Amino acid sequence: MCRFEAIRVDGSANLIGQRDGQTVNDNRPKNLDITTFKYPLPAITSLLHRLSGAFIFVGVALMLYLLELSLESETGFALVQELLDNVIVKFAAWAVLSGLLYHLIAGIKHLIMDLGYGETLQGGFIGACITLALSAVAIITAGVWIW
Amino acid sequence: MVTNVTNLGRSGLYDWIVQRFSAVILAAYSLCILASFVMNPDMNFEQWSSIFENNAMRFFSIITLLALCAHAWIGMWTISTDYMTSLQLGSSATFFRIMFQAGCVLLIAVYLLWGIQIFWGN
Incomplete structure (x- = not known):
């Protein structure tokens, strides 16, 4: 037995x-x-935290490029504004910003859990729900702001 | 004793604490930049570049850049050692994982040098 x-x-x-x-x-x-694992909600938010982290690691290239161009000169700054009018660039910027916002919110939740809050089975589920809800609001707000 | 040769601090505890300290720095910097966008939605070139010419902001930017490098390495190392194992990739797992990690190191080095040029070069 x-x-x-x-x-x-x-x-x-x-x-x-x-x-x-x-x-x-x-x-x-x-x-x-x-x-072969089962994935409850906290596992999915944890997986998304990793995915978003890997995604923004690559996305830093776009952010550094736009930052460099925007700080180079008045012309560069205007060029960045022009680039951000392009739908593809706009979407890419929104995608990287979304990844960053999700990673930030999930990271804050992670640090709160490190302090010992919400470590129970139910606490983990509630934390995952709050993370997803706040991220959805932040990502939609970012989308509205960009467009 | 087998010690791990690829993680940042050769110790999980050291990596754990570095990941958290760097996370706080990255969060603070991200929120500062986002706040500057929200408070000043129609910035012109002078306003935008004056933010980054400020010496305190230069320090903050470089410290954040260093935090990003450490944070990204620990994160990508964790991902690669979790998902690029012999279970998923068979006997060539170690080769692919080391190649992937080498690629990450290269990208981090590029970000570091490029970032220093941007924040300190002008």
């Missing part, structure tokens, strides 16, 4: 059971295959 003693975040578990009449504490990780 086996029961799960503790389930770690990676899905592995300590199994404590009886084998040949002796208590066995099996400490080995049982499942490290992330493709």
